[in-house]
Structure formats: C-alpha cells, structure tokens
Amino acid sequence: MHYSFKIILRLILKKPVLSIINFTGFTIGILASLLIYLWVYDQSTFEKFHSDYNRIYRVLTLSKQGEDIIKSAASYQPIAETMKKDYPQIEAATYLYGSSEDSPLQFENGKKIEARKFYTNTDFFRIFDGFEFLEGNAENAFKHKSNIVLSEKVARKLFGNSPALGKKIVSDKYSENIYTVSAVLKIPRNTHIDFGYLLSEDNLSLHHSTNSWRDSYWIRTYIKLSANAEIDSLFLNRISNHVSRYSNRTDKLMFQPLSEIHLHSDYTTNMLDNKISNYKYVVIFSALALLILIMVILNFTILSTVSYSEQAKEIGIQKVNGAKRHSLLLQFMMNSFLQTFVAAFFAIALAFVLLPKFNQLTGQQLQINLSMQLITYLFLLIVFTAITAGLYPSIYLSKLNPVQILKAKNYNGGNIGLMNLLIVIQFAIAIFSISVSGVFMKQFHFITTKDLGINHSNMLVVPTGLWYDSNSFKNELLQNPNILSASASTYAPMYGGFRSNFVIDNNGAKDSIQAVILHVDDEFAKNYELKLTKGKFLNMNYSTYWEEMKKKSDDHTFSFPVVINESAEKLLGFEDPIGQRIGDNEIVGVVKDFHFKSLHHRIEPLVLMNSPENIMTMNIRVSKHKRKESIAFIRDTYKKHREDREFSFQFFDDLLKAEYRNENHLKNTTKAFTILSIIISILGMLGIAGFVVRQKTKEIGIRKTNGAKTYEIIQMLNLKFLKWVIVAFILACPIAWYVMNIWLQNFAYKTELNWWVFALSGIIAIGIAIITVSWQSWRTAKRNPVESLRYE
Amino acid sequence: MKLNENDLAQKILSEEEILAQKEELRLKKEQELADSLAKLPKGFRFDAKRKIDEKNPPIIIDVANRLDSIKYFKLSDVAQSIQYIKMQNLPDTSISNNMLYKYHMTDKYIVASNIYGIHLFTKNGKYQNTIIKNSWSGMKYEKKKDWINFYFSNFGAIAAGITVWSQGDNLYYSYQNTYTGQNYIMEVDCSKELVALNTTFEPENQRKIMGMGKLSVDLNHGHDRPFKARHPNGMNTFKRENYYDKINIFSPDKNTYLSQFNYGKDMLQIFNTRGETLSSFKKLEQLKNFKQRGFRMFDRGNSYELNGNYFFRTNYNDTIFKVIPPNIIQPKYVFHLGNHKVSIQNAMNSSFDLTGKITPYEWADAKYYIFMSFIKDNNLCPNSKQDKSVKLHYAIYDKQNESLQFIKYNPTDYTVNVLQNDIDGGFSVWPKSYMINRKGEIMIALSGEDIKKKVSSDEFKNSTAPAVNKQKLTELAANCKNDDQVLMLVK
Numbered sequence A: 001m002h003y004s005f006k007i008i009l010r011l012i013l014k015k016p017v018l019s020i021i022n023f024t025g026f027t028i029g030i031l032a033s034l035l036i037y038l039w040v041y042d043q044s045t046f047e048k049f050h051s052d053y054n055r056i057y058r059v060l061t062l063s064k065q066g067e068d069i070i071k072s073a074a075s076y077q078p079i080a081e082t083m084k085k086d087y088p089q090i091e092a093a094t095y096l097y098g099s100s101e102d103s104p105l106q107f108e109n110g111k112k113i114e115a116r117k118f119y120t121n122t123d124f125f126r127i128f129d130g131f132e133f134l135e136g137n138a139e140n141a142f143k144h145k146s147n148i149v150l151s152e153k154v155a156r157k158l159f160g161n162s163p164a165l166g167k168k169i170v171s172d173k174y175s176e177n178i179y180t181v182s183a184v185l186k187i188p189r190n191t192h193i194d195f196g197y198l199l200s201e202d203n204l205s206l207h208h209s210t211n212s213w214r215d216s217y218w219i220r221t222y223i224k225l226s227a228n229a230e231i232d233s234l235f236l237n238r239i240s241n242h243v244s245r246y247s248n249r250t251d252k253l254m255f256q257p258l259s260e261i262h263l264h265s266d267y268t269t270n271m272l273d274n275k276i277s278n279y280k281y282v283v284i285f286s287a288l289a290l291l292i293l294i295m296v297i298l299n300f301t302i303l304s305t306v307s308y309s310e311q312a313k314e315i316g317i318q319k320v321n322g323a324k325r326h327s328l329l330l331q332f333m334m335n336s337f338l339q340t341f342v343a344a345f346f347a348i349a350l351a352f353v354l355l356p357k358f359n360q361l362t363g364q365q366l367q368i369n370l371s372m373q374l375i376t377y378l379f380l381l382i383v384f385t386a387i388t389a390g391l392y393p394s395i396y397l398s399k400l401n402p403v404q405i406l407k408a409k410n411y412n413g414g415n416i417g418l419m420n421l422l423i424v425i426q427f428a429i430a431i432f433s434i435s436v437s438g439v440f441m442k443q444f445h446f447i448t449t450k451d452l453g454i455n456h457s458n459m460l461v462v463p464t465g466l467w468y469d470s471n472s473f474k475n476e477l478l479q480n481p482n483i484l485s486a487s488a489s490t491y492a493p494m495y496g497g498f499r500s501n502f503v504i505d506n507n508g509a510k511d512s513i514q515a516v517i518l519h520v521d522d523e524f525a526k527n528y529e530l531k532l533t534k535g536k537f538l539n540m541n542y543s544t545y546w547e548e549m550k551k552k553s554d555d556h557t558f559s560f561p562v563v564i565n566e567s568a569e570k571l572l573g574f575e576d577p578i579g580q581r582i583g584d585n586e587i588v589g590v591v592k593d594f595h596f597k598s599l600h601h602r603i604e605p606l607v608l609m610n611s612p613e614n615i616m617t618m619n620i621r622v623s624k625h626k627r628k629e630s631i632a633f634i635r636d637t638y639k640k641h642r643e644d645r646e647f648s649f650q651f652f653d654d655l656l657k658a659e660y661r662n663e664n665h666l667k668n669t670t671k672a673f674t675i676l677s678i679i680i681s682i683l684g685m686l687g688i689a690g691f692v693v694r695q696k697t698k699e700i701g702i703r704k705t706n707g708a709k710t711y712e713i714i715q716m717l718n719l720k721f722l723k724w725v726i727v728a729f730i731l732a733c734p735i736a737w738y739v740m741n742i743w744l745q746n747f748a749y750k751t752e753l754n755w756w757v758f759a760l761s762g763i764i765a766i767g768i769a770i771i772t773v774s775w776q777s778w779r780t781a782k783r784n785p786v787e788s789l790r791y792e
Numbered sequence B: 001m002k003l004n005e006n007d008l009a010q011k012i013l014s015e016e017e018i019l020a021q022k023e024e025l026r027l028k029k030e031q032e033l034a035d036s037l038a039k040l041p042k043g044f045r046f047d048a049k050r051k052i053d054e055k056n057p058p059i060i061i062d063v064a065n066r067l068d069s070i071k072y073f074k075l076s077d078v079a080q081s082i083q084y085i086k087m088q089n090l091p092d093t094s095i096s097n098n099m100l101y102k103y104h105m106t107d108k109y110i111v112a113s114n115i116y117g118i119h120l121f122t123k124n125g126k127y128q129n130t131i132i133k134n135s136w137s138g139m140k141y142e143k144k145k146d147w148i149n150f151y152f153s154n155f156g157a158i159a160a161g162i163t164v165w166s167q168g169d170n171l172y173y174s175y176q177n178t179y180t181g182q183n184y185i186m187e188v189d190c191s192k193e194l195v196a197l198n199t200t201f202e203p204e205n206q207r208k209i210m211g212m213g214k215l216s217v218d219l220n221h222g223h224d225r226p227f228k229a230r231h232p233n234g235m236n237t238f239k240r241e242n243y244y245d246k247i248n249i250f251s252p253d254k255n256t257y258l259s260q261f262n263y264g265k266d267m268l269q270i271f272n273t274r275g276e277t278l279s280s281f282k283k284l285e286q287l288k289n290f291k292q293r294g295f296r297m298f299d300r301g302n303s304y305e306l307n308g309n310y311f312f313r314t315n316y317n318d319t320i321f322k323v324i325p326p327n328i329i330q331p332k333y334v335f336h337l338g339n340h341k342v343s344i345q346n347a348m349n350s351s352f353d354l355t356g357k358i359t360p361y362e363w364a365d366a367k368y369y370i371f372m373s374f375i376k377d378n379n380l381c382p383n384s385k386q387d388k389s390v391k392l393h394y395a396i397y398d399k400q401n402e403s404l405q406f407i408k409y410n411p412t413d414y415t416v417n418v419l420q421n422d423i424d425g426g427f428s429v430w431p432k433s434y435m436i437n438r439k440g441e442i443m444i445a446l447s448g449e450d451i452k453k454k455v456s457s458d459e460f461k462n463s464t465a466p467a468v469n470k471q472k473l474t475e476l477a478a479n480c481k482n483d484d485q486v487l488m489l490v491k
Helices: A002-014 A016-044 A078-086 A123-127 A152-159 A233-240 A242-246 A279-310 A312-320 A325-362 A372-398 A402-407 A416-449 A467-477 A524-528 A542-553 A566-572 A624-641 A652-659 A661-695 A697-705 A710-744 A755-781 A785-790 B005-039 B240-245 B344-348 B382-386 B448-455 B458-462 B467-479
Strands: A056-065 A068-072 A090-097 A103-107 A112-115 A117-120 A132-136 A147-151 A168-171 A177-186 A197-200 A219-225 A252-257 A459-463 A483-489 A498-506 A509-519 A532-535 A560-565 A585-591 A606-609 A617-622 B059-062 B082-087 B102-105 B109-114 B117-122 B127-133 B135-137 B139-142 B147-151 B156-167 B170-177 B182-189 B214-218 B235-239 B256-260 B266-272 B277-282 B302-306 B309-313 B319-324 B328-336 B358-365 B369-376 B391-398 B403-407 B442-447 B485-490
Touching: A002 A016, A016 A279, A016 A325, A016 A372, A016 A661, A056 B005, A068 B005, A078 A090, A078 A219, A078 A242, A090 A123, A103 A152, A112 A152, A123 A219, A132 A152, A147 A152, A152 A177, A233 A242, A233 A252, A242 A252, A252 B005, A279 A325, A279 A372, A279 A416, A279 A661, A312 A325, A325 A372, A325 A661, A416 A661, A416 A710, A416 A755, A459 A624, A459 A652, A467 A483, A467 A617, A467 A624, A483 A524, A483 A624, A509 A566, A524 A617, A560 A566, A566 A585, A566 A606, A585 A606, A617 A624, A652 A661, A661 A697, A661 A710, A661 A755, A697 A710, A697 A755, A710 A755, B082 B109, B082 B467, B102 B156, B102 B442, B109 B156, B109 B170, B109 B485, B117 B156, B127 B156, B127 B170, B147 B240, B235 B240, B266 B319, B302 B358, B309 B358, B442 B448, B448 B458, B448 B467, B448 B485
Parallel strands: A117 A197, A147 A177, A509 A606, A560 A585, B059 B328
Antiparallel strands: A056 A068, A056 A219, A056 A252, A090 A117, A090 A219, A103 A112, A103 A168, A132 A177, A147 A197, A168 A177, A459 A617, A483 A617, A498 A509, A532 A585, A560 A606, B082 B485, B102 B109, B109 B117, B117 B127, B135 B156, B139 B147, B147 B235, B156 B170, B170 B182, B182 B214, B256 B266, B266 B277, B302 B309, B309 B319, B319 B328, B358 B369, B369 B391, B391 B403, B442 B485
C-alpha cells in the first residue's frame, strides 16, 4: 500500500501539467455537482416541512372559459367545507382567501404598516402544521372571532422584538376593526404560502361571501386525506365532479400534491402563488452538472490511460517483479481516489467561497449545512467519480502483457480511438452548452427589448390604494415640471387584469366573449402612449360614473364607456365596433394591441374601463434627468394624501425585469456552466494534444529536417483534431436545436432559432481547439529538430 | 389522487354542450311562444287541451288495491343522510325572526321567505341579500298558535307573497302595494351582482318598488286599484303551513302566467303578460244544484312547482296535472280510488256520510319517492279529529319500483311524526309539497329552540340512531340560539 502510494505521488509530481489538468477538472466537476445538488435539494424541500405533506393536496379547477378549458389553482370558497363534510376520506380542508392589495395594520399610535390579509378556517393549522408558532398556539389561534395570527415579519414590523401575543391591533381599511394577536407564525422560505396575517373566516364580510360558487380568483383550497383513505375510481369521479353537485357549473376539480406546487404548477398563477418555479430548470441544471461531471471523468480516464501508457515500462517491470494484477488495479484506483478526494476538499472550500455568487446567479438563498444527507451525497459523488474515472485505466493497464511492453522500444499504449471519442464527447457537450447559452441569451435579449406597444421609459409605478382620491393626487403631481405625465389604473399594465365574460349582441345573435378588464383613468392612453386606431379614449369623469351606477342600481338602462384593443375587436367581429355594446358597456374606442402581461403570455382581448373603485396604482412618467428629485416630490405629495401608509415605488423597467427573473437566472447559470464546460474541454484538449505532440516529436523533427515549415506542422496536427471537433458539432447541433425548440415553447413570443447561433457555437469550439492544439504544436515545431530527434 | 386532465376537459365540453342545447331549446320554445302570442288577435283563446304524454303516460297510484299492503317505515328506508344548515341571522335586526322560513333552493342559493320578506342565503347558510323587506299593517303572526291574522280595518301591505319560484338563475316573486294597487310578478337575475336593497320610502314616488329585480308581469295590466276591504271590520286567519302551501300566482315562463281556482267552474287559467286569457280549463266534475249553505272544504287540492314546472290537483279530484303553456295540461299521476272515491258533490255535502270514502290529501314529489296521505271516513276538521272519526293514511310511492306502500301508522294520530328518524334520532319527517328542492331533497324548517327541545327529549336520548350523528345534532343544539333558523335537508 505504502509502495503504491509512493508510486502514485511520484507519477503526480513527475507529470505536473497532467496532474493539474486532472485535479482542476475534478475540482470543477465536483464543485458544479455540489452546487447543483444544493440547489436541487433546496427545490425538493419545498412544503416538506409539514408532517403529512404527502397527504396534502391543493385543489385545482378545470373550467371552460370562452372556447378554452383553463386549469387554475383558483377554487370556490365552499369547496373546503363541503368536501370535508361529503367525503370521509378527507380529514381536513381549508382555504386561503386573499385580496388584491395589502391592508393596513396599526398598533396603538405606532406606525401604520400594510400587509397581505388572508381569511382561513381552523383546519389551516391542522393541515399546515409545519409553520412554527413563535407565540401562541393552534388551539387558541381562532378561538375568538377577533383573533389575528401574524407572520413573524409583520409582528417584527409592528412590535420589534417585544412579544406580540395579546396585543390589540387596529385595521381600518373599509371600517375600523380591532384584533387581538393570538399567535405569531414563522413562515419558512421554502413554501409557496405567504401571508402578512390570518383572520378567521368568521370575519368574512357579506361582501366577500357573495356568490360563493362564483368567485374563485383570490381563493386557494387545500385538503388533507385521512391516513388510510381509500382512493378508488368512484371516489375520484365523485370528487372531481364536486362543483357540479353543488352548482350548475361544469367545472371539474383536480388535486395537486402539495410538494409538487413549487415545481409542477403548469397553469397560470397569480399573486397568491409565491415562489413558483419550473421542474424544467431543475432538469436543465442537473443535466448540465452531469455533463460537466462526464467531461471530467472522461478527461481523467483518457489522460490517465495516456499517462500510464508512457509509464508502460515501469508497469512491465513491476509485473515481472511479481506485482499481481489486483495490486496494480488497486494502485490505479488509489490514484483516482486520491485525486478525487483532494479535489473534493478543494471543491467544498470553493463552494463556500463561491456560494454567494452562485446564489446571485440563480436567485436563490442556498446555504451549505454539512448534514448527513450532504455528506452522504458527497461521499457517493466522490466514490462514483473516482471509480468511473479510474475503472478503464485500471483494467486496461493492469491486464497488459509485460513481455510485449518490455519488447516494444517505445510502447504506445494510448488508445487513439478512445482519445478521439473523448474529443467528440467533450466538444459535443461544449458546443451544446454554447448553443444553449446562446439561445438563452438571444431569447432574453428578445423579451427584454421587444417593443411592448407602450412607452414605459422613466415610468414610475406607485401602489397608492387611493381609489377615489387618485385624481387629486394625480393633479397635484402634475404641478411639478419634472412629472411629465401620470395616470391611474388597477395595476401597472404588466400584471394583466381580471378576466370577465361579456354578453354581446351581434346582429341579434347573442354570444359571449371573454376578455381581460383593466381599470384605467382617462389619461392612461396618453401616459403610456397607446395608439388609438378608432374612436376616442375614455373621457368619463367620476360624477358621470356615479350617475350610471345609480341607473344600474335602479335597473334602468345604463352604459359605461369602454375602449377595447385590436384583439378584442377581431374577436367581437363588429363591422364598426364604435357604439356597439358589450355587456353593459358601450365601445367608444379601439387601441392598437399592446402587451399588458409578460411575453410568456399572448396578447388577449382587452377591455379598458374606468371605475374609481378599482384604481389602486399611479403610473408616473418622470423626467429622465430628475429622477431623484421627482421621487422625493412624489413621496412628499403622497404623504399628504396617505400619511400613515408606507410609500413604495418601482420603475416599470424593474417590474419588467422581475417578470423575467427566472429566465435571467437561467441565462446566467447556463453561461457559467458553459464557461466551465469550455474550460474542461480546453483542459482535455491540452492533455490530449500534448500527448499526441509528444508522440510525434520525432516525426516533427524529421519533417522539419526535410524542410517542413512551422505552419505546415501546426496545420498537420490541427487537421488531426479538427475533424473530430466537426463530428462533435454535427452531433451536438440537432440535440441543442431540439432542446431549445422545446424550451422556447414556454413563451408566447420567442426569438428565432437562427442557424448562425449553432454555427457560432461550432466556430467558437473550433477556435478553442485550434488555439489549444496550435499552441502545443507551435511549441514543439519551434524546437530545434536536433533536440527532437535526440528526444527518443 | 391522479386524474386525467384530458378526460376531465372532455367531460366539461360535453356537459357544456348539453347545457347549451337545453338552454337553446328553452329559449327557442320561449321565443316561439312569444312570437305566436304576439301575433294573436285580441280576445283569441286557445283550445284547452288535456293531453296525455304518450312517451310518459300518467302513473296510476293504485290506492284501492294497495290499502292492505302496510309496512313499517323509518326515515332510513327513504333517506341516507341529514344535513342541517344554520341560517345566518339577518343583518337587519328590525326584521322579526319569530317565524319559520319557507325555503326554496335554486342551483346556487337558498331562498328563505316568510311574511317579513324574502332573503337569499348561500348553500351553507351565509346571508347574501334581502330581496324584499315586507311592510305590513293589519297583519299579526301569533307564534304560539303558529297562525297569521289579517285585520281588514287597517290592512295594508307593500310586500311580497311567500311563494317564490325560479328558472335557471332567475328568481320570481309576487309583489303588491295595497296603497297604490300595484300587483306584479317580479324577476331577479341572481347571476348578477345584487346591489343592496334601497328601502327608503320616497313620498314623492309612492309607486317605487320596494323589492329587488325588475317587473316581469303587471298583473293589473295598468289598471291599479288600491285595496279596499269588502268587510272593513272582518278578519282572516290562516295556519302558517296552510298559508305557505298556497300558490296564488305562478309564471311557468316569461310569456305567460297562471292562476288556479278552487271555487267556481274553472280550475285553471293561463294568461299572457298583457293579462289576456290564453286558455281556461274547466273542472271535470262540477257541482250540480248545490244549494246547501254550509259545505265541507277539507280538500283544497295540491299545487307545487318542480324544476320550474307547475303541477296541480284540483279539490276532490284524482288527477295531478302538469301545466304546459299556453293551453295544455298533462295528467301525470292518477289516483285509483275505486269504491273509495267520493264525488265533489258528496264530499262538499256536509250531510253525506264519508265512511269508507277516501280523499287525497298531502302530496310531496321527491327524487325517488312520492310521499302522500289520504283522508278516510270523515271530513278533516277539528271535530272529527277530536272524536277520532277521521283517519289519516300515509303512503309512499317508490318511483323506481313503481309501487305504492302504505305506512304502518296509527291513523288517528294526527301529529304527523310518520317517519321516525333513525338517522340521527332527531325530528321525525313527513314532507310538505312546497318543501322539496330541485334535487328532490326534503327541506324542513326548524328553529334553534326546536332543536334544543328535541335533543333534551327522552325520545332523542333513547333513540338507537348512530351516536356520531346524534352527537352532531347535540352539538348543533348547543351552538344554536333559540331564535336561530335551521334548514334540515333530508337527502
């Protein structure tokens, strides 16, 4: 053992370049695998902190909307109660009833904060038992109607580090309510549920419970099955038809395991669904890590074989002196293990250093906790890497015949075919990575620079919650010359709006269409520079609005003006839409299609309406050069209107970036992995080229003696490698094209899969190969042929 | 818990298609009817047709031959479960809560009405809206006796009738203002967001409708006459249940409405929305030379709404008809009474001996069963009850097996606790015709006080019903206040 160890060390020290290549490769491979493991592990822990998470499901609704069947997490409020009552298989059922904006909370005369309010029932604590009670307990959480359960974040905002339990809080959004804090809950990072505070469903006002089998947008329902629940087809059939049994709706229900919400939510989500990711990213990153590991393993396999081949005589002598095959095998394996272990330590150390950067790249908050699970993973990773890397050289070299080795003047055991295979695989992976990275970058550039049909430059978005008071706030803002324009709306035209059905009467034929409603004021078109194609924009003032509302309540004919977009115009099919009615509204104008959601979504039919009850946001265009001053002015003006409320703002461009956060992380991470794969390819190529050049030192010397020029030598060696890089290119391109084609299907608007992206990847790979090989060849070709000929 | 998304999507599409076809057919028929009614010359009447549906001929309820087939029934023989829905108290505390509701269920709502108004609740009892808050004078409800007195001397109403009916999402109720003489059928579209009712009286607009919805039919056709009592010092008294049982006016569709009569030669008239009579149906059996001043009226017939259709049986008659506007009535059920049948002439004649004679009495058409009762041997009145000379026989018709079975029950026990509740040990059940919902489930109105009394009774304590169910009822009683209203739904 000691002797083998000595031999290994001698070999490592004797060939420092090769050893550095192997060691660097191992370090990179293990580092990449470790980081990806941390990320994948983190993704897989979502919701698993609840004790019976595998019995908890979120209710999904399939419903017909227009011509489409839409799947969503929205569900009707009575589902929880009725399901629990109807099916013994269901042990507990709860729902979260959220709202479109935050609600105020104030402790005594302290600062008024705003937090997201949810109503729920007592089963919430039975189902989600993983939320740690920092204060209070589940039994007393909703003992009284006026109890309030705060999230840790909100409790800290209101009470600092003082205890919150038993304290009275005032909320005065519509009417003044006084609540008593009954519990404080810690919400972990790895959950899709996020709330500021919880109230008992007993507080649900009549307004909220109106048409309970109709409104579902702000409700999420969760059920927990009994431990031994019998799930048969009859039960599934009944439970999927549950809505139809209680209403005349045809909606069907589906059930999503709680632990799958984070990665497998293949439906449109809204503000209630937090931290939703996509399993495709896990697959892509894991695949990239695996590919890098494969590259590293191949590097070691080939370069070790080559390196040992150069030491063939030594092996022959060991064998002649009685070295058994298994002791040689052990020696080769030990080499592999030694290098992998050392590399693993470096990789772990590097992981600690690079983790903050990796978190930044992926948008995660990963931490390295040396848990048993992580240690086991690392151990298995090292063993797997070491064995797979050392297996081929060990078997190949230990079975060599000593007579043949010793007879040969210069044993050239290096398997050229295997080396070529390595070049093909490594470069195929590198070309694949470069292509993928290229397409990601191209798509990201496309979605972040595409003209949305609106002018959003220097547009500040301020959530105001001012509703009826929006106009006076806007008018005050416009007094400042740095405020170029302003308009109010429900949300910034990035978050879409609410879907609704409109009944239309097209030449006597009744029909209904589905469109998105965005409530805006009369300055909206001017502010965002929407292009009007027909009619005029909304110019209704609020007094007219209330007059129409009164008519509506008195059941008289009433009319609210609306403006539609071109998609809605096309869908409606009116010859001249101006003056036509959709639902209770008269169309007064048509605007050119513009994007009011991220480019993941198609432009849908849109109806722009004016309703002061739904105005919660101010969109303010500020002077490019006076941003700071403008923000300060807006803040001061806002404080005059809402002294208690926290002022917040975001630039539209930042909102836009946030919508593409996932894509940005994907692009950055892929870029990093591509660089790693290129480095490994270069290392591999350096090793192989070095070996080949050493093999051909004599040939080069003879050629030079016979008058060959340096460039001819370089050309000869380059051609030898380039043909395999081209093979790699031919193999990698279709795979990359196929994978990217699938990925781009996630987008309603996508960049073209141009041939030049793949050609560029090939050129980059060929360039890397040429530079690497040329450098090695040039060093040898420049040497004095006498030295070359004396070499052997 | 895995379900095939594509299969479910297909299910939705096919169900939507069926719904769309049904709705299309209904609208088409309604439109055709409206078109044809609009073209009618003034005074035109259709021929009144009594027409058998050949595909669904009337079902014979063979009373005469099944009188001896008596079987003991418990509630669990005809129902599987009981649900109690506690109705949220009305936010308007000025509305009295001392009278049990009459319930009607649409696909989405529970509609609760009594003499104080009509209110919408969700299916789990959450209050949604008040459709109308009645305003009465000269009317008094005596809770102890459970009856309603009307005093004509100061009688006045701006109020809705107790009976409501619905088609799809549209809810209908009758509305009258005795001061202005307005008399309407009102229509409320419950698919729309209902704006809270504005009940402020406007002196300058005395004709303001104080209920929700829009006018569907003006029953006076523009000729409103303020109410004037014929006998200003008189009064009228109804048992609450009799009052609830009565359907004065009903509109089977948007183009017609109908009235049913117990007195006189006609039994039913169908009108168009202008008030013109479209068809008139005469009673098959008419009184001849009936000159007695005193007469018996112990059978007032039956009338009920089922899935938007109107069914009725006229007094002392043996046929239950379904009404198909504008001019058809279809016999759906016919009692075969044999020798037990009594003619209207004899039944009303107070000197005729009714021994051995049977008259149909109650009728409740539920999903799988029809619950019915019969009056035998005498006139049903307090005196005959007192001397136990009148017998009440209860029977259940099984729709699936098409069989009639009489229930083993003391015929002179008039307390009507026929189906002993062995599901949760609570209230015995005997359904009323007007308390069957669209799904054919039995609805029973209870108060918190009723439930509390029940769970403390020996009958409940000694009941062998499953302890879990009994416990639920006990818990409900503990959570109820005396004046809480609870809907018992027998499924």
